[in-house]
Amino acid sequence: MSAAKIDGKEIAANLRARIGTGVAALQKAHGKTPGLAVVLVGEDAASQVYVKNKGIATKEAGMASFEFRLPEDTPEAVLLDKVRALNADPAVNGILVQFPVPAHMSQQKIIDMIDPAKDVDGLNPANAGRLVSGLSALTPCTPLGSVILAKETLAQQGDDLSGKHAVIIGRSNLVGKPVAQLLLNENCTVTMAHSRTADLPAMCRQADILVAAVGIPEMVKGDWVKPGACVIDVGINRVPAPERGEGKMRLVGDVDYAQAAEVAAHITPVPGGVGPMTIACLLRNTLTAFCRQNGFAEPML
Numbered sequence: 527m528s529a530a531k532i533d534g535k536e537i538a539a540n541l542r543a544r545i546g547t548g549v550a551a552l553q554k555a556h557g558k559t560p561g562l563a564v565v566l567v568g569e570d571a572a573s574q575v576y577v578k579n580k581g582i583a584t585k586e587a588g589m590a591s592f593e594f595r596l597p598e599d600t601p602e603a604v605l606l607d608k609v610r611a612l613n614a615d616p617a618v619n620g621i622l623v624q625f626p627v628p629a630h631m632s633q634q635k636i637i638d639m640i641d642p643a644k645d646v647d648g649l650n651p652a653n654a655g656r657l658v659s660g661l662s663a664l665t666p667c668t669p670l671g672s673v674i675l676a677k678e679t680l681a682q683q684g685d686d687l688s689g690k691h692a693v694i695i696g697r698s699n700l701v702g703k704p705v706a707q708l709l710l711n712e713n714c715t716v717t718m719a720h721s722r723t724a725d726l727p728a729m730c731r732q733a734d735i736l737v738a739a740v741g742i743p744e745m746v747k748g749d750w751v752k753p754g755a756c757v758i759d760v761g762i763n764r765v766p767a768p769e770r771g772e773g774k775m776r777l778v779g780d781v782d783y784a785q786a787a788e789v790a791a792h793i794t795p796v797p798g799g800v801g802p803m804t805i806a807c808l809l810r811n812t813l814t815a816f817c818r819q820n821g822f823a824e825p826m827l
């Protein structure tokens with residue numbers, strides 16, 4: 527068997543287009559524009575690229591983009607004051623502080639400071655708790671994107687997630703736990719696997735939906751995959767690529783793509799799978815936050 531590649535770029539582009547249409551309709555009806563504020567502390571090269579791309583995508587969707595760059599040695603109290611000011615700013619509907627922040631800052635303190643109504647990263651414990659409680663919540667972007675990919679892939683086969691056995695490898699607050707909760711909400715039977723799971727390959731072989739969110743390059747081998755499974759690879763790992771020249775690197779996921787594609791029915795590539803969905807879902811969350819803050823009906827996306 528050779529798996530069909532799940533085209534995250536295309537699914538994300540379609541979602542972004544629908545978001546843009548929704549933003550334009552709300553602008554026309556109410557004369558208001560959603561605004562997303564992104565705060566970057568320091569000079570981390572990868573973070574600078576992410577923040578730049580988020581700004582471009584925000585404007586492309588017809589939203590207002592506010593970017594704040596603070597120096598590496600910014601005191602934590604100054605960043606927290608900035609977040610407080612954004613919480614109070616009516617033009618800002620969503621706030622994202624780009625992580626990682628410098629070591630002298632507490633990531634958790636920053637997460638806790640963001641108004642849950644503007645927490646478009648979905649990391650504030652109020653949103654995490656609401657998600658678990660089955661209440662409306664802002665949901666972390668990468669997990670939301672991962673589950674949309676699985677859902678749309680099955681929908682294209684006239685199938686759905688209900689009753690499927692999902693195995694998620696990784697239990698972080700950022701990815702593993704929210705993915706598990708979202709799949710549970712879709713009526714999957716969910717198993718959470720992690721670094722202490724006994725016989726991980728055997729556990730994975732039981733998965734109709736296998737989600738890898740570990741951070742170990744190509745850890746999931748072909749014989750870990752159940753024939754016909756849907757494999758969602760969240761991992762983004764930079765590995766040496768001497769074949770491209772000295773010092774060159776390439777991106778791989780947590781799944782050995784070539785091996786797994788021989789067994790699975792559907793699989794996300796890295797890059798071009800989950801990655802593009804993350805920004806699309808950030809825009810989706812900003813639109814959701816904007817609608818909820820203003821009491822507007824949320825567009826069907």
Ligand code: NAD
Nearest residue numbers: 668696697698701720721739740741760761762800801804
């Ligand atoms: P994390 O380090 O916080 O969590 C990793 C999890 O993997 C932990 O829960 C740990 O228990 C588990 N784990 C570690 N070693 C294991 C092993 N040998 N066997 C089984 N489980 C093991 O990482 P994270 O923030 O959840 O990110 C996971 C991956 O997803 C990383 O590669 C990261 O770069 C990627 N990521 C991608 C996006 C995206 O936009 N596509 C966004 C966020 C994270």
